Amino acid sequence: MKHAIRLSALCCALLASTALQAQTTDTVVVKQAHEVVIVTNDSLHAIHIKGQGRDTTYRYSSTFQTAPNASARMTQSRTLDFTSITLGSRSSGRTSTDIEVTICPRIGFVTALGAPTGLDIDVAGSKELALDNVLTYRITRYQSPHAFSVNFGLNWKNFRMTDRLRFLKGTDGTTALANYPAGTEPKFSRLKVFSLTLSFLYHHRVSRNVKFSVGPMLNFNTYGSLKTRYFVEGHKEKEMQKDLHLSPVTIDLMAQVKLYGIGLYVKYSPCQTFKSNYGPKFTSLSFGVYF
Numbered sequence: 001m002k003h004a005i006r007l008s009a010l011c012c013a014l015l016a017s018t019a020l021q022a023q024t025t026d027t028v029v030v031k032q033a034h035e036v037v038i039v040t041n042d043s044l045h046a047i048h049i050k051g052q053g054r055d056t057t058y059r060y061s062s063t064f065q066t067a068p069n070a071s072a073r074m075t076q077s078r079t080l081d082f083t084s085i086t087l088g089s090r091s092s093g094r095t096s097t098d099i100e101v102t103i104c105p106r107i108g109f110v111t112a113l114g115a116p117t118g119l120d121i122d123v124a125g126s127k128e129l130a131l132d133n134v135l136t137y138r139i140t141r142y143q144s145p146h147a148f149s150v151n152f153g154l155n156w157k158n159f160r161m162t163d164r165l166r167f168l169k170g171t172d173g174t175t176a177l178a179n180y181p182a183g184t185e186p187k188f189s190r191l192k193v194f195s196l197t198l199s200f201l202y203h204h205r206v207s208r209n210v211k212f213s214v215g216p217m218l219n220f221n222t223y224g225s226l227k228t229r230y231f232v233e234g235h236k237e238k239e240m241q242k243d244l245h246l247s248p249v250t251i252d253l254m255a256q257v258k259l260y261g262i263g264l265y266v267k268y269s270p271c272q273t274f275k276s277n278y279g280p281k282f283t284s285l286s287f288g289v290y291f
Helices: 002-021
Strands: 033-040 044-052 055-065 073-077 084-092 095-102 106-113 127-141 146-161 165-169 175-179 184-207 210-232 235-241 249-259 262-269 283-290
Touching: 044 084, 106 146, 106 262, 127 184, 127 283, 146 165, 146 283, 165 184, 165 210, 165 235, 184 249
Parallel strands: none
Antiparallel strands: 033 044, 044 055, 055 073, 084 095, 095 127, 106 127, 106 283, 127 146, 146 184, 165 175, 184 210, 210 235, 210 249, 249 262, 262 283
16 A cells, blocks of 8 residues: 555655656657556655667666655666666666677777887787777666676787887797898788776766766787788788786776767777787887777
């Protein structure tokens, strides 16, 4: 009986709020909602809606406080989502936790910092491709601009040189900078690093169209390879070398901002790419867009 009274009061509050706001806002119609959460207590009545049709990122919230002179608040949001599947969702009071699988690529450029003489990275030809949010655990508070997430993902970095030097792995396993064979015409030499990533991000919503995130990212560097191409008397030649001695774990510091649906990011790694005495000493910086 008590719950029925609260639910009736909530419906009355919704009707009253809609009537009061009809002059300044449009009617909100949510079709095929994925989850509807109703929160009621002695001083608060609220509705939170997650998802709408195929849009898993849609959020709608209405809060009605029964204290004297309290005002009603409504918010709704929608972000671009390529592919997102919710594996689990739980609401406790005013806090929501979600586990999602998401395919949202990050594409950018990468360069080397503090590199030795001769290691001239071609930034335009050096790319980074990442899927940072393959698996995400997110904690969000209703009506709060703050959120936290732990994200598992994948990352590929390609450091590309087009000058007179190339990457070359010696018989002792050390990667060094070396000249191309005599009588050849260089094309490029590149270092590829593949990593499994684990990021810990703080998210802040400045406004409906402005959001940013910051936090560290752990890189578990599981694979590295060298590839060099050059011409010998007009014929293409290729060198491939694997089993590089990369630093097994490195840390990136990442910041990203979304402005009116456009996502930009910058990521700095203060860690050395190679193990000590197993390759050129340099750190990295990457930047680009994400979706």
